[in-house]
Amino acid sequence: MSGAPSGGYRIERRPVTAGEVLRLALELAALAGVGMGVAALLAALAGPVLSALGGILAALAAAVLWGLFRSPRARFPLPWPGRAAVELLVMGAGVAGWAALGLWPVALGLGVLALASGAVGLVREERGDRSPSS
Template sequence: MRLPTPLHVLNEGLALLLELAALAVLAWWGWASADPVALRLLLAVAAPAAAAVLWGLFAAPRARFPVPLPAVLTVKALVFGAATLALAGVDHPTWAIAFGAVAVVNTALATADRRAATHRNRT
């Protein structure tokens, strides 16, 4: 299934927003999960930084290390899953469910769209 161009652009835009939201949520969780200010600051910086580095190395469109699709999907599951758990960890279970569901649907549509484009380009 190849998405129509406007839907493709919308889904790609949503993907970017989800990625940025995941980083923000991980920072929020880091800040909220510790008492000493130094530890709060460390977690608020380290959690989103680790996710961003992992994403940039393996899941970004221009990833440093291009990997097969299952590895890309694994990285996305780790980052979006961590953000979902982080939302639950800061006492927002409804937001966590909504974020996780939107991330799954967005990733599934993007994956199907990319597979269709790759298949079409090969034929």
């Protein structure tokens, strides 16, 4: 064996940047906002079990969308307008979820940081710089 991992992926060993850590935190905050926001909205219509299940499924759907179209190892890579659209959709849904919960400072912070980080990340990707950890 050549020491290459099964599946043909090469493991790139390099330091993780602060921007990559920020991107991961923003993505997790967006997924949490999507899940909790949907769960809170469903709470008025359904019982706690269906509300929780809806929140989990919404967050999972957002994560799958991100993984398929936006991540650096996306199954279906898109040109920059498509990547920007997916990012705006997922991050915007996360912001809306936090706002639906009444947590406006969290929603505002996520929105501002996601816009700035997303713009920088898309520019760097188009220039061929290191892809942000998404």
